[in-house]
Amino acid sequence: LQQVPLFYKLNDKQLGYIADICTKKQFKAGTILFREKEPGSVFYIVHSGSVKLYMSNQSGDEKILAIFKSGDSFGELSLIDGKPRSASAQALEDSVMIALSANNFLELLKWNFEITLCIMQELAQRLRDTNQHVHDLTFLDARSRVVKNLILLANKHGSRQGHTIQVKLALNFDEISRMAGVQKNVLMQVMRDLEDRGVISVAMNEFTLHLDKLRSGS
Numbered sequence: 533l534q535q536v537p538l539f540y541k542l543n544d545k546q547l548g549y550i551a552d553i554c555t556k557k558q559f560k561a562g563t564i565l566f567r568e569k570e571p572g573s574v575f576y577i578v579h580s581g582s583v584k585l586y587m588s589n590q591s592g593d594e595k596i597l598a599i600f601k602s603g604d605s606f607g608e609l610s611l612i613d614g615k616p617r618s619a620s621a622q623a624l625e626d627s628v629m630i631a632l633s634a635n636n637f638l639e640l641l642k643w644n645f646e647i648t649l650c651i652m653q654e655l656a657q658r659l660r661d662t663n664q665h666v667h668d669l670t671f672l673d674a675r676s677r678v679v680k681n682l683i684l685l686a687n688k689h690g691s692r693q694g695h696t697i698q699v700k701l702a703l704n705f706d707e708i709s710r711m712a713g714v715q716k717n718v719l720m721q722v723m724r725d726l727e728d729r730g731v732i733s734v735a736m737n738e739f740t741l742h743l744d745k746l747r748s749g750s
């Protein structure tokens with residue numbers, strides 16, 4: 533629990549209290565933790581693995597809102613406002629979550645202002661990210677959106693070595709194209725072009741971004 537940003541400022545006794553009210557839950561890759569529009573009753577912190585938060589339309593097309601990894605938390609909105617889940621959550625790989633019931637989550641917010649502030653800061657960040665995404669969808673062309681999305685994924689989920697960032701993510705091209713808000717054929721075209729220029733190299737479930745090449749021409 534000490535590694536969870538939400539609980540950084542707590543002492544051992546406080547962490548002990550939280551450990552008593554949390555449970556650990558394991559999810560196999562592909563498991564749906566909850567679906568959009570269901571009532572929400574649990575707050576989750578990712579212990580290991582990763583989860584995608586997404587909305588879908590009636591034909592089953594998905595729009596990924598976020599990917600969360602170790603230390604990230606989600607599922608707070610419906611517990612705070614009592615409305616249904618605003619998005620669905622699915623494990624991208626075998627994952628372990630720390631789960632808190634709605635009552636215990638709300639008690640935690642009353643009990644410790646540092647935790648409440650951390651949740652508020654996270655909500656503020658997500659609103660800023662969403663505003664930026666709306667801006668990009670409105671003002672950037674498709675190619676720029678793809679490049680920007682790859683850089684965002686690399687910065688958030690990649691491991692950097694010198695001029696390269698390696699990103700291991702169980703995302704397919706459909707999912708990446710919907711994150712960037714472009715058609716899949718546009719994504720494939722831009723990716724091929726970036727590969728030709730040596731900006732990215734793509735392999736199974738991972739891609740590598742070559743920052744030096746990115747600066748010199750894309």
Ligand code: CMP
Binds near residue numbers: 609620
């Ligand atoms: P909740 O509505 O309970 O369930 C879905 C969760 O997805 C939501 O709480 C948030 O934790 C998360 N979520 C919803 N919208 C976004 C967004 N735009 N960016 C990041 N996370 C989100």
